[in-house]
Amino acid sequence: MKRRPLFIYTKGLFYKIWLAACALIMVTAIANSVWVYLQVSEQLNHNIRRRLQWEARFYRQQLDQVFIRTTEKLNALVDSPAAVAANLPLLQDEMETIHNLAPSIVRSWVAYPDGRLIPSTRTRPEYVRLLPWWREYLVGKTPQTANGLWVGRGQSLIGRPRVAQADVMTLVPLFSFKLRGIKIMRAAGAELDLNSILSDETNANSSWADVPVSIYTMDGILIACPYRYQRGNLKLFARTSDHPLIRQMLAHPNEISGFGIYAHDDQKKVGLYLRDPSLGLVLTVEYPTAEIVDPVSRTTTGSLMVTALLLVIATIVLSTIYSNTKRLHRLEQLARSAEIRALQAHINPHFLFNTLDRMVGLATSAENLPLLKMLKSLANILRYTIRKTGELVTLQEELNYLREYINLQQVRFGSRFSFELEAAPALLQYKLFKLSIQPIVENCFTHGVDKTLDPVAITLAIRKKGHCLEICVFDNGVRVPEERFAEINRRLEQETYEADLLEHGLGLSSIHHRYRYAYGELYGIRLERLEQGLAVYLVIPLL
Missing domain, CATH: 3.30.450.20 (PAS domain)
Incomplete structure (x- = not known):
C-alpha cells in the first residue's frame, strides 16, 4: 500500500486546527459581544x-x-x-x-x-x-x-x-x-x-x-x-x-x-x-x-x-472590547458632565435676586457708587461662568471670582460678616475645577450669616501638603446639628452623587464627587464640626 506524503497529513491537521481556532475565536467573539451588549444596555x-x-x-x-x-x-x-x-x-x-x-x-x-x-x-x-x-x-x-x-x-x-x-x-x-x-x-x-x-x-x-x-x-x-x-x-x-x-x-x-x-x-x-x-x-x-x-x-x-468575517476575527474581537x-x-463621563453643567448653570437664584433687589433700592438714592460697584462685580461673576469653556482654571482666577462674590455679599450683609484669605502667592498658579471654592463659601452665608444676627468670621486658608493642595473654609456661625452633620457625611461617603441631597450638602457633594470621579478616593471633601460653625476641607492634586 502506497504511503501518503507526510505534508498532506500535516496540512490536514493544520487546517483542522485552524478551523477549530477560528470557530473558538468566533464563539468567543460572539459571546463577548453578547455580554458587552447586555452590559452596555444595562x-x-x-x-x-x-x-x-x-x-x-x-x-x-x-x-x-x-x-x-x-x-x-x-x-x-x-x-x-x-x-x-x-x-x-x-x-x-x-x-x-x-x-x-x-x-x-x-x-x-x-x-x-x-x-x-x-x-x-x-x-x-x-x-x-x-x-x-x-x-x-x-x-x-x-x-x-x-x-x-x-x-x-x-x-x-x-x-x-x-x-x-x-x-x-x-x-x-x-x-x-x-x-x-x-x-x-x-x-x-x-x-x-x-x-x-x-x-x-x-x-x-x-x-x-x-x-x-x-x-x-x-x-x-x-x-x-x-x-x-x-x-x-x-x-x-x-x-x-x-x-x-x-x-x-x-x-x-x-x-x-x-x-x-x-x-x-x-x-x-x-x-x-x-x-x-x-x-x-x-x-x-x-x-x-x-x-x-x-x-x-x-x-x-x-x-x-462584523465578527462573522473570518479574515479579521482577531481584530474585530479586540476592537469590539475596546470600543464598548x-x-x-x-457614558459615565456624559452623566457626570451633565451633573457638573447643571451645578454651574444653577447660580443660587436667592443670591442673584436678593442682589438685584438691593440694586433697585440703591438706584432710587442719590449715591450711585455702591450700585456701580455691585454692577461690575455681578458682570464679572456672570462673565466668569460663561467665558471659560474648559473645566480647569488657575487658583488665581477662582479667587478673583470669589472676591467679586464677596463684594456683592458685603453690600447685602454689611458688617454682619468678615472674610479673611490665607494663600501664599506661589500657590496661585495651580489649577482646579472651576466653581470649586465659591459653593463652599456660599454655604457659610446660607447656613451661617443668614441664620444669625451676630457677626460671622469666614476664613479661607489654602496650603500645600506634600503632593496635594488643601483648601479649608471655616466659619464661627451657627453650629450644624449632629443629625444633619451625620447625614451629610453619609452622603459624601456614597460612591455616586445623589441630586436630591439635603440643602446643606448639595454643592459640597457635587464638588466632592467631581474630584473623586476624576482623581480617585484620596481627593475630595471632609467636614469637621466646630463648637461654632463648620470647617470644610477640600483636598485636590497639584495640577
Missing part, C-alpha cells in the same frame, strides 16, 4: 435615567423659583404702605414694576373687603370681578377654605390652573393675603402664563422652548408644553391617559418619579416623570430613542455582524 439604561432625572429636577427647581419669587413680590405688595393707604398711583407703579421684572405675569391687582379694586394698568377691572374668587372674597370667605396650595407660611396661595385664549394659554393664579386672625384685610392677586414662564429665556438660566418638557396636573391633565407650544401643536387641558408615561404615573400614586421606554405616537421614546408636591404638578421629560439609545444599539449590532469599554466610560 449601563445605558441607568445613565439615561440619571440624565433625565437631572433634567427634570433642574427644571422643577427653576419652576419652583419662579413661583417663589412671584409670591415674594405679591407679599411685599400687599404689605406695602401704598396698599395700606390704597394709593392708586403708587400701587399701579409698583405693579408695573412687577410686570416688567416678570413678563410672564399677565394680570395683577389689589382688592379690599369693602369692594374696592385697584388693578394694574394691564388688567381690566371687569375681568377680575368675573372671577369666582372675587365673589367668595366679597362674602367674607376665609382663605383657609380656598381651593389651592399654600406657599411659605400660609400667606400666599397658588390656585388651580385654567385654560384661556382659545386653548393656547394656561393661567396659574397666585394670591397673597394680609390677615388679622382669620379675617382678610386686603389681598393681592396675579395670573401667570405657565407656557410663557417655561419658554421665556429671561426667566430661566436656559430656555425650555427646545427641551421636550411637559407639565401635567396630578390627575394626568396636560396644562403646559413649551416644546410643542412653540410649534403650534398644543392641546391644553386634554386628558392623556393613553400616554404610557402618564398611565405609569397614575398607576403608582405614591412614587415621586418613574422611568420607562415605550412606544407613543408611532415613535419609540424614553421618558421620566417627576412629581412636584409643592405646586401640585407633574413634570415629564422624554426623548425619541433614536437620539439616545439607537446609536449605541446600531454600533453593537454592527460589531456582531470606551463607550461605557464615555
